[in-house]
Amino acid sequence: MTAPLLPPSAAPDGTPRAPAGKTPEAQRAAAQAFEAQALGALLQPMFEGLGAGNAFGGGAGEAQWQSMLVTEYGKVIARAGGIGLADAVLREMLKMQEG
Numbered sequence: 001m002t003a004p005l006l007p008p009s010a011a012p013d014g015t016p017r018a019p020a021g022k023t024p025e026a027q028r029a030a031a032q033a034f035e036a037q038a039l040g041a042l043l044q045p046m047f048e049g050l051g052a053g054n055a056f057g058g059g060a061g062e063a064q065w066q067s068m069l070v071t072e073y074g075k076v077i078a079r080a081g082g083i084g085l086a087d088a089v090l091r092e093m094l095k096m097q098e099g
Contacts, residue, residue: 022097027090027093027094028086028090030093031086031087031089031090031093032078032079032082032086033078034085034086034089035074035078035082035083035085035086035089036071036074036075036077036078036079036082037074038074038085039073039074039077039078039082039083039085040070040071040073040074040075041074042074043070043073043074044067044070047066047070
């Protein structure tokens with residue numbers, strides 16, 4: 001005997017689940033990821049003037065990994081509370097969901 005097939009939105013006991021991306025945790029994570037991306041884009045120009053000859057320049061290795069470093073800076077800032085962008089994005093997501 002095989003178990004009945006349940007829709008992906010149902011738990012094994014048959015109770016309905018929130019669709020993926022609709023849980024408050026998933027929405028918060030999406031808003032925080034957006035803030036991290038925006039912060040990374042805002043931080044990128046800060047590193048553009050650094051070259052290999054400057055005191056803080058690291059040559060080809062730095063140029064290769066710099067974008068990843070800036071992305072991580074954005075993620076860390078967003079996780080630490082950011083600049084409030086994630087909260088604003090989350091509020092707008094909830095408004096759109098209600099309407």
